Amino acid sequence: MKKGWLLSCLFTTSIILTFPAIADANQYEKAVVESPIIDIRLDSNSNSTVISKISKGQEILIVGEENGWTKIKLGTGIEGFIESSDSQIKKIEDGFITNKGVNLRRNATTESEAIHILNTGDKVEIIEKSGQWTKVRLNSLIGYVHSDYISSDLNKSATVSRGASRDIDSLIEVAKSKLGTPYNYGSSGPNSFDCSGFVSYSYKTSLGIDLPRTSTSQSKQGTQVSKDELQTGDIVYFDTGGGLDRVNHVGIYLSDGEFIHASSGRNMKVMISSLDEKHYRNSYMGATRIIE
Template sequence: MNTKALIGVLVFLLFITWSIKGFAKTAEATTTVNIRSAPSTSAKILGVFPKGFKAQVLTSSGGWVKISYDGIVGYVKADYIKLTKDAKVSNVVKSSATSKQTVAQMPTATVLKDNARVRSDKSTSSKILKTLSKGSKVYILSREQNGWIKVKTADGVVGYMAYYLLKMSSTSSTKMSSRGGYDRENEVAYNGTLADRILEFAKNFLGVRYRYGGSSPSTGFDCSGFVQYVFRNFGIRLERTAADMAASNGVRISPSELKPGDLVFFDTDGGRNYINHVGIYIGNGQYIHASSARRCVTISNLTSKYGTSFMMAKRVIR
């Protein structure tokens, strides 16, 4: 092969590589789906791809898609995901190419706190691109992994913001309730809007398998690992075990004062002398938790077996 031909081949390969990187495919789960070791429903389950979350697409064939999600590489059924093409990375940080008509059609959100940070990636250690004041408006581009929202500011900066910093507009696909309140009876502050966001996020993991010691949706949760994971995504730090949460986190409330987002604690051994289980109250006598009995994240009634071993409740959303 002569030099010109070799250069031509190299240029072609570089173009292909650039194109793949610039327009990589992304998969978004339309329902929580198992990640398997091979393209077969009988293959080993490596983890879970939760509803509403995104993953990198590696290959697709025969009704199966190979993805990379949260450190796991495996296969998911194509029926349970939707594929999109990401824009070039170089366009992510700032772009003025969006037309007024397109911007007008985007869902919006209001910033809830001063000095709210727009970051370059889905991590609190990533670069801060911009800080926004309370009441600022942003456009919602997509919902990302682990409680992050991809946004576009009024002056065209595109980046990521933590979910709890934003109140979605009624036109947003991630619509939230606008109710809030204050518990005047016992003078314990209660942020109903934040509670709604936390519970919506928690419900994404319904069906994720139970795993003792687990603290990740890709590998499974135990009860306290699930609760800690959910609240951590909204800037609320909790202890790792149910007993330590009960001892150290939040303000104790009576069962009659329970509101959505409060923590409920149990002694499932029946002795009623030690707390070994925790869940998140969702209202109407129900709570969401990682159940060792049902082997997954599920919703139960306080009148169920766990409910008969109810010990106490605490409020951590303030």
């Protein structure tokens, strides 16, 4: 009995070990397991040897389908067959963002924290659609996007009117409307601001984009751009302490080397300054673009 059991284990192990390493996942469709437990068989028939099992929530790759069976691969490299059934697995659909500055939120509510900002044409994996919200995956991030801003049609995403110039005009209009407003540490408007509070207020009020509250976190959003690539609406960030090792100040770039910010210097108000001023030239660390 023990000898037969040992031979069976060795046979099964040898089968698993002969499968090649998993190929590039991009060439296969992805799916998620819906049933509690599914047997993976060596061949496409119910009498074939069970070489492994998959369970609910597990992701797999679909290699092909034949005669009521689906050939799959696992992340471990195991390849085999499962019975084809809509109730067993659900294919993971790609989605494409159709607008600029779309919030990826931790939960399905506008009150939830924005954990990433998406832009037109960004590709995500659609996990689940539920009313006004769509659950998606972006690399290692899982969150929710409002269903109005996602489509399974790449062409629709690409042809949606970006309105980028209108977005930027609106952003700058809101920012400039606060010129002269007093600086106050920890304030985010509308009657006083600190630097990051001013930037977050301007983006939220004009575009509905939720940015993190601190200057360090804001500097890590969007796409980093070099100084000679600066465009209107980019967030510029500084280390006004001069060490150039930590971000402690942010503003919104206008044009011609000027930016608008809530200054904590002797002026203590929302004002327009030049990047060429010695203080800001020496403390400049970088810029990031939220509106592509």
